[in-house]
Amino acid sequence: MTVPLYFQFRTPVYGQGFVADVRIRGRITCVEEYGSTCIYGVNPGGLAAGGEDVNSAYLDFKSGLAATLFDLAKDANTFREFKTAAQDFIAATDDESVAEWESARSEIRAGATPAECADLRRETEALPAEIAVERLQPSKSSPALNPEPKAAAAPPPAMAA
Numbered sequence: 001m002t003v004p005l006y007f008q009f010r011t012p013v014y015g016q017g018f019v020a021d022v023r024i025r026g027r028i029t030c031v032e033e034y035g036s037t038c039i040y041g042v043n044p045g046g047l048a049a050g051g052e053d054v055n056s057a058y059l060d061f062k063s064g065l066a067a068t069l070f071d072l073a074k075d076a077n078t079f080r081e082f083k084t085a086a087q088d089f090i091a092a093t094d095d096e097s098v099a100e101w102e103s104a105r106s107e108i109r110a111g112a113t114p115a116e117c118a119d120l121r122r123e124t125e126a127l128p129a130e131i132a133v134e135r136l137q138p139s140k141s142s143p144a145l146n147p148e149p150k151a152a153a154a155p156p157p158a159m160a161a
Contacts, residue, residue, distance in 0.1 A: 001031075001032070001104075001107070001112060001114050002029050002030070002031050002100060002101075002103075002104040002107075003029065003030040003031070003104060003108070003114055003117050004027065004028075004029055004101045004102075004104040004105040004108065004160040005027070005028050005029070005030055005039075005120075005157035005158065005160065006025065006026070006027055006028075006123050006127055006157060006158045006160055007024075007025070007026055007027075007028055007058070007061075007062075007157045007158075008023075008024065008025050009022075009023070009024045009026070009062060009065055009066075010022065010023045010024070011066050011069065012136070013069050013070060013072075013073045013082070013146065014070075014073060014146050015073035015074070015076055015079065015082050016073075016076065016077060016078070017078075017079075018078075018079040018082070018135055018136075019135070019136040019137060020073070020079065020082060020083070020086075020133050020134065020135055020136065021132075021133075021134045021136050022069055022086060022131065022132070022133050023131070023132045024065070024090060024129075024130070024131045024132075025127060025128075025129060025130050025131075026041065026042070026043040026044060026090060026129045027041075027042040027043045027101055027129055027160070028040060028041055028042060028061065028157065029042060029097070029100060029101055029104060030054055030057065030058075030117070030157075036050050036051065036052060036057075037050060037051055037052065037053055037054050037056070037057040037116075038050045038057060039057045039058060039060070039061045040097065041061070041093075041097075042093055042097045042098060042100075042101045042129075043090055043091065043092075043093050043129030044065070044068075044089050044090045044091075044092055044093070044129075045092045045093040045094055045097055046092060047061065047064055047065060047068065048061075048064075049061035049063075049064050053116065054116050054117065058157060068089065069086060069089075070146040072085045072086055072089065073146065074146075079135050082133070083133040086131060086133050087131055087133065090129060090130075090131040091129070093129075101160075104160075105160045108122075108160065120157065120158060121158045122158065123158040123160055
C-alpha cells in the first residue's frame with residue numbers, strides 16, 4: 001500500500017559568501033517494494049530513498065534532501081541563485097506523483113492504515129508544499145563548511161488523512 005506523508009525539514013546551508021536557513025514542508029509517498037521500504041518525493045519530485053523500515057527510509061530521504069541542498073549551494077554564485085534553485089527544486093513534481101499521493105490519501109481517509117504507520121500523527125488539512133530560504137548573515141563562508149549529509153533531528157512525518 002502507498003502511504004501519503006507530509007514531512008518537515010530544516011537545515012543551515014553554507015554557500016559562496018552566504019549562510020541560509022532552509023525550512024521545508026513537503027509531500028512524500030512511502031511504499032513497501034522488493035522487501036524494503038521506499039520513499040518517493042512528490043514535492044520535491046525526483047528524490048527517492050530506501051531502507052529496512054519507514055524510519056530508516058525517512059532518514060535516508062532527509063540525508064538525500066540535505067545533500068541536494070548542499071549541492072545547489074555549491075553550484076550557486078550568489079544567495080539569490082541558491083534561493084531560486086532551492087525553490088524550483090521543491091516545487092518540481094509531476095502529475096503522476098501528485099495523483100498517486102492523492103489516491104493514497106483517499107484510501108487512508110477511507111480507513112486503510114498500514115500497521116507500520118499506525119503511530120504516525122494524522123494530518124487532515126491539505127498542507128501545500130513550501131520552502132523558506134532566509135539569509136542568516138553576510139558570511140565569508142564556503143560550501144566546504146556544509147556537514148556530511150546525515151539524518152538531522154526532525155519531526156517524524158505525518159500521515160495525510
